[in-house]
Amino acid sequence: MKCLWGAALSAAQSEGGFQDRGIMICDTLPLGSMEERITKRFPFPQDHSYRPTVKAVELYEHYQEDIALMQEAGIQALRTSINWARVYPTGMEEQPDERALQFYDELINSLKRAHIEPIITISHLETPNTLFETYGGWEHPAFLTHYMRFAKTIITHFADRVHYWITFNEMNMALHLPLCVGIGVDRAADKEACMLQGLHHTLMASAKVIDFVKTQTLDVMIGAMIAYSPVYPYSCHPQDVWKASMLTLDNLMVSDVLVKGCYPIQIKQRQQRHGLDFSNDEVYLKQHTVDFLATSYYCSTAASSDPSHAVSSGNLFGGTKNPFLQESEWGWTIDPMGMKICLFDLYDRYGIPLMVTENGLGARDIVEDGEVHDPYRIAYLKAHVDMVEEAIQDGIPVLAYTMWSFLDQVSASSGQMSKRYGLVYVDYDDEGNGSGKRIRKDSFAWYQEVLQAKG
Numbered sequence: 522m523k524c525l526w527g528a529a530l531s532a533a534q535s536e537g538g539f540q541d542r543g544i545m546i547c548d549t550l551p552l553g554s555m556e557e558r559i560t561k562r563f564p565f566p567q568d569h570s571y572r573p574t575v576k577a578v579e580l581y582e583h584y585q586e587d588i589a590l591m592q593e594a595g596i597q598a599l600r601t602s603i604n605w606a607r608v609y610p611t612g613m614e615e616q617p618d619e620r621a622l623q624f625y626d627e628l629i630n631s632l633k634r635a636h637i638e639p640i641i642t643i644s645h646l647e648t649p650n651t652l653f654e655t656y657g658g659w660e661h662p663a664f665l666t667h668y669m670r671f672a673k674t675i676i677t678h679f680a681d682r683v684h685y686w687i688t689f690n691e692m693n694m695a696l697h698l699p700l701c702v703g704i705g706v707d708r709a710a711d712k713e714a715c716m717l718q719g720l721h722h723t724l725m726a727s728a729k730v731i732d733f734v735k736t737q738t739l740d741v742m743i744g745a746m747i748a749y750s751p752v753y754p755y756s757c758h759p760q761d762v763w764k765a766s767m768l769t770l771d772n773l774m775v776s777d778v779l780v781k782g783c784y785p786i787q788i789k790q791r792q793q794r795h796g797l798d799f800s801n802d803e804v805y806l807k808q809h810t811v812d813f814l815a816t817s818y819y820c821s822t823a824a825s826s827d828p829s830h831a832v833s834s835g836n837l838f839g840g841t842k843n844p845f846l847q848e849s850e851w852g853w854t855i856d857p858m859g860m861k862i863c864l865f866d867l868y869d870r871y872g873i874p875l876m877v878t879e880n881g882l883g884a885r886d887i888v889e890d891g892e893v894h895d896p897y898r899i900a901y902l903k904a905h906v907d908m909v910e911e912a913i914q915d916g917i918p919v920l921a922y923t924m925w926s927f928l929d930q931v932s933a934s935s936g937q938m939s940k941r942y943g944l945v946y947v948d949y950d951d952e953g954n955g956s957g958k959r960i961r962k963d964s965f966a967w968y969q970e971v972l973q974a975k976g
């Protein structure tokens with residue numbers, strides 16, 4: 522099995538093109554801390570705060586130029602998403618917006634012409650806000666119906682050109698950042714019950730998409746994605762080891778359902794405590810499991826039972842500060858070995874092909890004389906790519922590695938442009954000022970060489 526080496530984007534964070542689409546939940550979030558963004562509602566458009574994703578980096582207008590850059594870099598695959606709120610602006614229309622399908626036709630055809638394999642995420646932060654305001658969120662069964670209409674529309678339309686599909690981005694984020702994935706916990710009396718119900722509906726939706734694809738006998742591979750962070754015990758004290766094991770199980774709850782089709786015991790207990798019982802759905806979930814498991818990997822975390830230790834932040838949840846690791850400016854640990862541990866953990870547990878659909882370093886890049894020198898990103902990516910390569914050599918089937926991200930784009934957690942991940946710098950600041958000009962960073966040339974060597 523040959524691994525496709527590429528890069529990733531998401532529609533929500535890169536496209537803009539607001540005039541031709543509906544409002545997404547993430548358009549309602551202004552620039553700010555993650556905590557603020559996930560706990561408050563910001564009425565849109567009545568409140569005039571700056572909304573970064575409305576403009577994003579204007580991939581919608583610049584996609585031809587951006588695909589030319591992708592071709593120049595030599596990426597073999599682009600993982601991106603199709604914007605739900607562009608195809609169904611409120612999420613509730615009976616018919617898709619034909620202009621949206623036309624846009625993605627052009628995008629996907631251009632990728633194919635450039636010999637870049639599209640890997641499509643059906644839902645990555647693009648949930649239509651009207652749908653969310655109408656029903657409250659994924660905890661409502663109507664979400665399933667509307668998501669299925671969208672998923673069937675795009676799979677039917679693009680399956681002749683798109684072989685790899687991912688039903689949802691980072692599904693276990695529901696347990697950490699439910700509002701971001703469209704679960705309306707802020708309005709719920711029992712927030713935990715709302716979160717578990719919403720998560721269950723997303724898992725059922727994922728299984729229904731798999732059912733659809735298999736029934737239609739389409740020549741596609743269908744997977745789903747989690748965010749995985751290995752959790753290390755801070756010491757060999759059994760309490761630390763226990764805490765790390767429990768957090769690891771938390772991390773794997775959602776993938777257990779996706780791959781094995783059943784909830785592990787600890788989540789069942791949580792469901793029962795809130796009067797929820799999904800056991801009737803387990804036969805269906807077992808019959809419709811994923812062909813591959815996709816994961817993001819940014820950082821590892823550490824766990825200690827001693828609350829006096831310093832803490833660090835991270836993609837999924839913070840943890841105890843690991844004295845052996847450096848951190849990014851945003852407090853995410855830099856741990857290439859964790860990449861290999863992630864792939865071994867997941868393959869050992871599930872034994873199905875894997876995809877690394879996000880991995881990268883958020884940093885504050887500076888333009889000097891029209892150039893961007895980012896040795897820190899090259900060092901991060903090189904060390905992680907080496908670990909993926911080692912895991913492949915050790916026999917782990919990795920279908921694709923798509924680093925995050927091809928272009929700088931709006932940060933999901935903070936809405937900042939200044940938290941940059943791209944191989945290509947985009948000249949916009951946190952308030953959307955700038956020319957939008959694309960500048961190849963040093964990491965662009967470095968990755969180009971890596972890709973040439975990988976053929």
Ligand code: BG6
Pocket residue numbers: 531534690691748817836879883925931932933934935940
């Ligand atoms: C992942 C998300 O969790 O992390 C991406 O799938 C996100 O959408 C990425 O951009 C990096 O996080 P952030 O908050 O630094 O943009």
